[in-house]
Amino acid sequence: MKYYDKLIFELSSEGRQGFSLPQPSYGGTTSDLPENLRRASSVSLPQVSEPDVVRHYTNLSNMNFGVDTGFYPLGSCTMKYNPKINEEVAAMPAFKDIHPLQPSRTIQGVLTIYKELSSSLSAITGMSAFTLNPFAGAHGELTGLMVMRSYHRSRGDFARVKVIVPDSAHGTNPASAAVCGLEVVQVKSTPQGTVDVEDLKPLLDDSVAGMMMTNPNTLGLFEPEIKEIAALVHSCGGLMYYDGANLNPLVGVVRPGDMGFDIMHINLHKTFSTPHGGGGPGSGPVGVTKALEAFLPNPKVVVTPESYLKVYGRSGRPAEDDDMAAGQVSGFMGNFGVILRAYTYILMLGRENVRKVGPLSTLSANYIKESLKDCYHLPIPSVCKHEFVFDGLEDKSTGVTTLDIAKRLLDYGFHAPTIYFPLLFHQSIMIEPTETESKETLDAFIDVMRRIAVEAAENPQTVLDAPHSTPVRRLDETTAARHPILSYKNLIEE
Amino acid sequence: MAFPYFPHTDEDIRLMMERAGVKSFDELYSDVPEEFIYGKEYDLPSAMSEIQVRQYFEKLAQKNIPLTCFCGAGSYDHYAPSVVPYILSRSEFLTAYTPYQAEISQGTLRYIFEFQSIITELTGLDVANASMYDGPTAAAEAMMMALASAKKKTRILLSRTLLPQVLSVIETYAKYHGVQLGYVETRDGVTDLEALRIHLKAGDVAALMVPQVNRYGIVEDLSGFAEELHQQKALLVTYCDPSTLAVIRTPGEWGADIACGDCQSLGMPMSFGGPYAGFLACRQEYLRKLPGRIVGATVDKDGKRAFVLTLQAREQHIRREKATSNICSNQSLMALYATVYVAVMGPEGLRKVNDISYASAHHLHDALLATGLFKEVFDKPFLKEFVLSTTLDYKTLQQALVSNGFFAALRTEEGYLDFCCTEKRTPEQIDALVSVITSLVNN
Numbered sequence: 001m002k003y004y005d006k007l008i009f010e011l012s013s014e015g016r017q018g019f020s021l022p023q024p025s026y027g028g029t030t031s032d033l034p035e036n037l038r039r040a041s042s043v044s045l046p047q048v049s050e051p052d053v054v055r056h057y058t059n060l061s062n063m064n065f066g067v068d069t070g071f072y073p074l075g076s077c078t079m080k081y082n083p084k085i086n087e088e089v090a091a092m093p094a095f096k097d098i099h100p101l102q103p104s105r106t107i108q109g110v111l112t113i114y115k116e117l118s119s120s121l122s123a124i125t126g127m128s129a130f131t132l133n134p135f136a137g138a139h140g141e142l143t144g145l146m147v148m149r150s151y152h153r154s155r156g157d158f159a160r161v162k163v164i165v166p167d168s169a170h171g172t173n174p175a176s177a178a179v180c181g182l183e184v185v186q187v188k189s190t191p192q193g194t195v196d197v198e199d200l201k202p203l204l205d206d207s208v209a210g211m212m213m214t215n216p217n218t219l220g221l222f223e224p225e226i227k228e229i230a231a232l233v234h235s236c237g238g239l240m241y242y243d244g245a246n247l248n249p250l251v252g253v254v255r256p257g258d259m260g261f262d263i264m265h266i267n268l269h270k271t272f273s274t275p276h277g278g279g280g281p282g283s284g285p286v287g288v289t290k291a292l293e294a295f296l297p298n299p300k301v302v303v304t305p306e307s308y309l310k311v312y313g314r315s316g317r318p319a320e321d322d323d324m325a326a327g328q329v330s331g332f333m334g335n336f337g338v339i340l341r342a343y344t345y346i347l348m349l350g351r352e353n354v355r356k357v358g359p360l361s362t363l364s365a366n367y368i369k370e371s372l373k374d375c376y377h378l379p380i381p382s383v384c385k386h387e388f389v390f391d392g393l394e395d396k397s398t399g400v401t402t403l404d405i406a407k408r409l410l411d412y413g414f415h416a417p418t419i420y421f422p423l424l425f426h427q428s429i430m431i432e433p434t435e436t437e438s439k440e441t442l443d444a445f446i447d448v449m450r451r452i453a454v455e456a457a458e459n460p461q462t463v464l465d466a467p468h469s470t471p472v473r474r475l476d477e478t479t480a481a482r483h484p485i486l487s488y489k490n491l492i493e494e
Numbered sequence: 495m496a497f498p499y500f501p502h503t504d505e506d507i508r509l510m511m512e513r514a515g516v517k518s519f520d521e522l523y524s525d526v527p528e529e530f531i532y533g534k535e536y537d538l539p540s541a542m543s544e545i546q547v548r549q550y551f552e553k554l555a556q557k558n559i560p561l562t563c564f565c566g567a568g569s570y571d572h573y574a575p576s577v578v579p580y581i582l583s584r585s586e587f588l589t590a591y592t593p594y595q596a597e598i599s600q601g602t603l604r605y606i607f608e609f610q611s612i613i614t615e616l617t618g619l620d621v622a623n624a625s626m627y628d629g630p631t632a633a634a635e636a637m638m639m640a641l642a643s644a645k646k647k648t649r650i651l652l653s654r655t656l657l658p659q660v661l662s663v664i665e666t667y668a669k670y671h672g673v674q675l676g677y678v679e680t681r682d683g684v685t686d687l688e689a690l691r692i693h694l695k696a697g698d699v700a701a702l703m704v705p706q707v708n709r710y711g712i713v714e715d716l717s718g719f720a721e722e723l724h725q726q727k728a729l730l731v732t733y734c735d736p737s738t739l740a741v742i743r744t745p746g747e748w749g750a751d752i753a754c755g756d757c758q759s760l761g762m763p764m765s766f767g768g769p770y771a772g773f774l775a776c777r778q779e780y781l782r783k784l785p786g787r788i789v790g791a792t793v794d795k796d797g798k799r800a801f802v803l804t805l806q807a808r809e810q811h812i813r814r815e816k817a818t819s820n821i822c823s824n825q826s827l828m829a830l831y832a833t834v835y836v837a838v839m840g841p842e843g844l845r846k847v848n849d850i851s852y853a854s855a856h857h858l859h860d861a862l863l864a865t866g867l868f869k870e871v872f873d874k875p876f877l878k879e880f881v882l883s884t885t886l887d888y889k890t891l892q893q894a895l896v897s898n899g900f901f902a903a904l905r906t907e908e909g910y911l912d913f914c915c916t917e918k919r920t921p922e923q924i925d926a927l928v929s930v931i932t933s934l935v936n937n
Contacts (some may be wrong), residue, residue, distance in 0.1 A: 022917070064600070482805050486610055
C-alpha cells in the first residue's frame with residue numbers, strides 16, 4: 001500500500017474533458033428553460049481526462065484493504081470470499097438493462113430469479129416466504145418489525161408497543177425498533193453470555209410486540225434456552241424476530257424457522273457471499289412464517305394459476321381491498337444486482353455444499369479460539385459458533401489495549417477484528433474467520449496474534465505506536481469531529 | 495468432494511479438530527438441542543459447475559424481452575462511460591467493508607469525501623452524507639430528519655407531485671414512526687403554493703417536501719416556497735434528480751434546507767431497481783441531525799492529510815435507540831459509481847447529457863402531438879420526461895410497443911402516459927417509436 005495524496009478536484013484543469021457524447025440531433029437546449037428555473041451558480045466539478053480518472057482511482061484503490069487482499073476477520077460481518085462468477089452474472093445486459101417498471105410479461109426471467117432465490121432462502125432457513133426488497137440488514141430489521149406491528153394491528157391489538165432486545169444485541173436492533181415506533185426494553189445476559197430467562201420473564205406481558213434475537217448471539221454462543229424463550233414470548237402474544245447477521249454458522253445445520261422464530265432477515269452480503277462494496281450495497285431479505293405472509297411489503301412477485309409470474313402492488317397502482325401489506329420500504333424491488341449474485345452463489349453451492357458452510361466456519365472459529373486462549377483473555381470458554389470474543393490480552397499489566405492490538409495487526413497485513421463490541425466487555429476483540437480461509441491463513445494469523453502478545457510484554461511501545469507501515473498512521477479523530485471538514489469546498493476554505 | 499471456495503483438505507480438518515478439541519463436526523453443535531438439527535436433505539438444486547451456472551442464467555435471460563427504454567418514472571437509461579464499471583470492478587474497492595480501520599481504508603474514505611463534495615456542489619447545500627439506500631428511503635430519512643430539526647412542529651407536508659414510490663415509502667415510514675402527514679395538492683401539474691399557504695396557517699408544519707423535477711417531468715417553479723415556510727419556522731426539503739442539478743436551479747438557490755434524491759440518473763444501470771444510491775444533503779445547522787456515515791478530513795500522527803468516519807455519536811452503533819436513524823451500511827460502491835461518473839463527465843458532460851436528452855424529448859413530444867393521437871396535459875417546462883394523454887386503447891398500444899421492442903408510454907396513476915428520452919436514444923429509435931404508434935391507427 002502506497003500513500004497517495006490527491007483528490008479528484010485537485011487534478012482538474014479548465015477545458016479538460018473525460019467524456020465523449022454524440023452531437024445532438026435536434027435543436028433546443030436546456031438554456032431554453034425560463035431563466036428562473038435555470039442554475040445560476042457555476043458548477044465547480046472536476047474537469048479531468050479519462051487517463052487522469054483511471055490513475056487517480058487506481059491509486060486510491062491501492063490504499064484499500066479488501067477480502068481479495070487478505071484475511072479480514074471482522075466479527076459479525078462474515079467477510080467470506082466473493083466468487084467472481086457472481087460479478088459476471090450481475091453484469092449480464094439481460095438483467096442490468098431492465099427498467100424496474102417494465103410489464104411483468106417482459107421480465108419473466110427476472111421474476112423467476114426473484115422467486116427462486118426466495119424459495120432457496122426458505123429452504124435454508126425454514127421460513128415460509130421472503131421479500132427481497134429491503135436493501136440491507138438494518139433495513140430488513142425495520143421491515144420485519146413493520147410486519148410484526150402490522151400483524152398485531154390486524155388483530156386489533158394496538159397496545160403492543162414494546163420490543164425486547166438482549167444487552168448483547170447489535171446496535172441496529174434498538175435503533176430499528178425506535179424508527180419503527182417501538183419502545184425498547186433490554187434483557188440481561190447471564191454470566192455465561194446468553195439471555196437470562198429469569199430476567200426475561202417479568203418483562204413479558206400484553207404490551208410486548210415481540211423479541212429480537214441473534215442466535216448465535218454476538219458472543220458467538222448458541223442460545224441454549226431458545227425453545228423456552230420462544231415459548232414464553234409466544235405465550236404472552238409476542239412474535240420472535242431473528243437477526244440474521246449471525247446466520248452463517250447455522251447454514252446447513254439448523255434452520256431459524258424450526259427454532260420458533262416468526263420473522264427474520266438475512267444479510268445476503270454476509271451469508272451469501274456478495275461483496276461488501278466498502279459498506280454497501282447489501283441486501284436484507286425478510287422471511288416470515290405462513291401466518292405472516294400477507295404482511296410482507298409491496299411490491300411482491302405472485303404466481304398466477306398458469307404459473308405466470310406477476311408483480312403485484314407497485315406504487316401508483318390501485319391497491320386491492322384485501323391488501324394487508326406492511327407498506328412499501330423501497331422504491332422498487334430491492335438491490336436486484338445483489339440478489340443475482342447471491343443466487344449465483346447458492347446454485348454453485350447446491351444442496352451438497354450448503355451443508356459445509358456452517359460447520360467449516362464454526363471449526364475455523366474454534367480453531368483460532370483454542371490456539372490463542374492462553375495469551376488473550378477468553379471470558380466465556382465454551383464451544384463457539386462462527387465467531388467468539390476475547391476481552392483483551394491475558395496479561396493486563398502491559399498497558400496495551402484492544403485498539404493497539406488492532407492497529408498492530410494492520411502492520412502484519414491483516415485486517416483487524418471487530419473491536420469494542422459487544423459492549424459486555426471493556427476490551428472486546430470479536431473474531432470471525434469464515435469458511436473460506438485456509439488453515440495456513442489461520443495459522444499465520446494465530447502466529448501474528450501470539451507475536452503481538454509477546455511484543456506487548458517485551459516492547460509495548462511498538463504496539464502502542466502501531467501501525468507503522470500503513471499509508472497513513474493513527475488519525476486525529478477528535479479534531480475531525482470537533483471541527484468537521486466534510487467537503488472539498490470546506491477544505492480549500494481552510 | 496472439494497469445493498472451489500472451501501480450502502480445507504481432510505488433513506487440515508483433522509488437525510483443526512484436534513486443536514479445537516472435538517472429534518466431529520457434530521460435536522461443534524453439541525450446544526444445539528438435537529431437535530433443531532436439520533436432518534433432511536435441503537430443497538435446493540444439486541451443485542452446479544460454473545459452466546452450468548452460466549447456462550442456467552443465459553436461459554433465464556432469454557425469458558426477458560429486451561426493450562428500448564423510453565420511460566423514466568424514477569429510473570433512467572443514461573449512458574455510463576466504460577471507465578465507470580471498470581473502476582468499480584477493482585477488488586480493493588469491491589471486497590472491502592465499511593472503513594472502520596481508516597489506516598487501510600483511505601481509498602474508500604477519499605472517494606466518499608469526493609462524493610460528499612460532489613453532492614454539496616450539485617445541490618448548493620453545505621454538507622452531504624456518504625449515501626443512502628435509494629431515493630425514496632433517502633426521502634423517508636429526510637422526513638424524520640426534518641421532524642427532529644423543527645422543534646415542536648408535528649406535521650410533514652408532501653407535494654402530490656412527488657413520484658408515487660417516494661410517497662409510498664414515506665407513507666410507510668410515517669405510519670410506523672408515528673409521523674402526521676399532510677398533502678399539498680397539485681394545480682396545473684405543479685405544487686400549489688396557495689394550498690401550502692392554507693396548510694401553514696395551522697402552525698404545526700415541520701417541513702414540506704417537494705420535487706424539483708416532478709412526477710410529470712415538469713421542472714417546478716418554487717418561487718416563494720422557502721419564504722412562506724421559513725416564516726413559519728418550517729423547512730423546505732426538495733427531492734431531486736442530481737443529474738439535472740447541473741442545469742436547473744439548485745436546492746440551495748431555491749432556499750431549501752434539506753435535499754434528497756436518487757443518484758441512479760448518474761449513469762447507473764436500471765438493474766430492475768437496484769442497486770442505486772440515495773443522497774441526503776443539508777445546510778450546516780442541521781448537520782447533527784443528518785443520518786448515516788459521514789467522512790471528514792483530518793491528519794495522521796505524522797501530519798499527513800487523511801480521511802476518517804466522523805461525527806459517529808449520531809449513529810446506531812453508539813447511540814442505539816437514540817440514534818438519528820437505524821441505517822448502518824450505505825450504498826458505498828454506488829457512491830463510488832456516482833463519483834467516477836461525475837469525474838468523467840465534469841460540468842460540461844453533465845450539461846451535454848441534459849441538453850441532448852432535452853432536445854430528443856422535446857422532439858419526441860412534438861412528433862407524438864403531431865400524430866394527432868395524443869394531447870398535451872400540462873403546458874409546463876420539462877427536461878427529459880413528459881406525460882401526454884391519449885384516446886388510444888392502452889392494451890393495444892402496449893402490445894404494439896412491446897412486440898416492436900419498446901418500453902414506452904407507461905401509464906401513470908392519473909391515466910397519463912409517461913415518455914422519456916436520454917442521450918442514449920437515437921433519431922432512428924425515436925422515428926421507429928413514432929411510426930409504431932402511427933401504424934396502430936393506419937392499419
